[in-house]
Amino acid sequence: MVWVVGGRAFNLGIEVRPVRGLPLLVLVMGLLGCGERASGPQEPSREKVVFAMNAAYPPLEFVDPATGRVDGFSVELARAIGEKAGVDVSFLNIDWKAIFGTLETGDADALLSSVTITEERRKKYDFSSPYLTISQKLVVRRGEEALYDSPEELSGKPVGAELGTTGALVLQEKFPMAVMKTYDSAPLGFADLKAGTIVGLMMDEPVAYEYAKHRPETKDTFTVLPNRFSEESYGIVVKKGDAALLGRIDGALAALTADGTLQRLRDKWLK
Numbered sequence: 001m002v003w004v005v006g007g008r009a010f011n012l013g014i015e016v017r018p019v020r021g022l023p024l025l026v027l028v029m030g031l032l033g034c035g036e037r038a039s040g041p042q043e044p045s046r047e048k049v050v051f052a053m054n055a056a057y058p059p060l061e062f063v064d065p066a067t068g069r070v071d072g073f074s075v076e077l078a079r080a081i082g083e084k085a086g087v088d089v090s091f092l093n094i095d096w097k098a099i100f101g102t103l104e105t106g107d108a109d110a111l112l113s114s115v116t117i118t119e120e121r122r123k124k125y126d127f128s129s130p131y132l133t134i135s136q137k138l139v140v141r142r143g144e145e146a147l148y149d150s151p152e153e154l155s156g157k158p159v160g161a162e163l164g165t166t167g168a169l170v171l172q173e174k175f176p177m178a179v180m181k182t183y184d185s186a187p188l189g190f191a192d193l194k195a196g197t198i199v200g201l202m203m204d205e206p207v208a209y210e211y212a213k214h215r216p217e218t219k220d221t222f223t224v225l226p227n228r229f230s231e232e233s234y235g236i237v238v239k240k241g242d243a244a245l246l247g248r249i250d251g252a253l254a255a256l257t258a259d260g261t262l263q264r265l266r267d268k269w270l271k
Contacts, residue, residue: 046086046087046088047086047087047088048087048088048089048090049082049085049087049088049089049090049109049110049245050089050090050091050092050107050108050109050110051074051078051089051090051091051092051108051109051110051111051112052091052092052093052094052099052102052103052107052108052110052111052112052113053070053074053075053091053092053093053094053099053111053112053113054093054094054095054096054099054113054185055070055072055091055093056096056185056186056187057072057113057114057186057204057207058072058207058210058215059072059073059206059207059210059214059269059270060072060073060074060113060114060204060206060207060269061073061074061075061112061113061114063093070091070093072269073132073206073265073266073268073269073270074112074113074114075091076265076268076269077112077131077256077262077265078091078112080252080256080261080262080265081236081249081252081253081256082252084251084252084255084256085248085249085251085252087248092107092108095184095185096113096162096163096164096165096184096185097163097164097184099111099113100124100125100237103125103237103238103239104239109238109239109242109245110236110237110238110245110249111236111237111238112236112237114132114204114206114234115127115234115235115236115237116165116166116232116233116234116235117130117232117233117234117235118166118232121237124240125237125238125239125240126237126238126239126240126241126242126243126246127235127236127237127238128235128236128237128238128246128249128250128253129235129250129253129254130233130234130235131233131234131235131236131253131262132233132234132266132270133231133232133233133234134204134205134206134232134233134234135205135228135229135230135231135232136166136167136170136202136203136204136205136228136229136230136232137202137203137204137205137208137209137224137225137227137228137229138159138200138201138202138203138224138225138227138229139190139193139200139201139202139203139208139211139212139222139223139224139225140193140199140200140201140222140223140225141193141194141196141199141221141222141223142220142221142222142223143223144199145223145225147199148199148200148225149225149227151174151175151176151177151178152177154175154177154178154199154200155177155178156177156178156179157178157179157199157200158178158179158180158181158197158198158199159171159175159178159179159180159181159198159199159200159201159202160180160181160182160183160189160192160193160198160200160201160202161180161181161182161183161189161201161202161203162182162183162184162185162186162189162203163182163183163184165204166204166230166232167202167203167204168180168182168202170202170229170230171202174229175202178200181197181198186203186207189201189203190211190218190222193222194218194221194222202229205228206269206270208224209224209271212224213271214271236249236253
């Protein structure tokens, strides 16, 4: 068949036979357009949820040096929540001091970064049901356990904690006579403890044991005192009033608890 446009002839390579009751032009246009049609119904794109975290808290959340990607208990938990809730998840690695602000700016939908549930924080944000219960532990250099196992022995001594954490609050409450030094991240605190700049570091239990028991470069340097200086629970944080997202997260956590996934993640990462 030859199609003429603006005085120029084009051979379309299509043999068209007239169909009773259907104009030839309509039939040709239908044939020409068929290649542009979708081959079938398109899958709707899945909703995306961005989890913000301060990935400097091994084994809970950290950057794997081999891949440059975030990893750890919290990362695997976020992905498992995504599977149960039917959403795609991504991660925003950000300094702890700026992490809550990501909810206000919309850069993150939720915080999954070992955030302790406190009444003060509940006034500003909504929390999921707890997914992990921990305590604050005091880490000291190996061989110095007997020197600093009471508040009196730490009087006037420099003791570290991460800025803006419950560890800093517990240190102020339990060791008021100590000289508190704060850090922007856990690794900075452990570096000072190793160097002897401070005599102890108040830290979340999983992180304390990670450095004192599992890390080859530090396990012979640090030890954790047996005292439990707090009882606290972690929760996932969402913007105040975001009931829809909170409901999906809580539903996923309940399912992960029921099928044993949450316990398997605890066993894998929190030895």
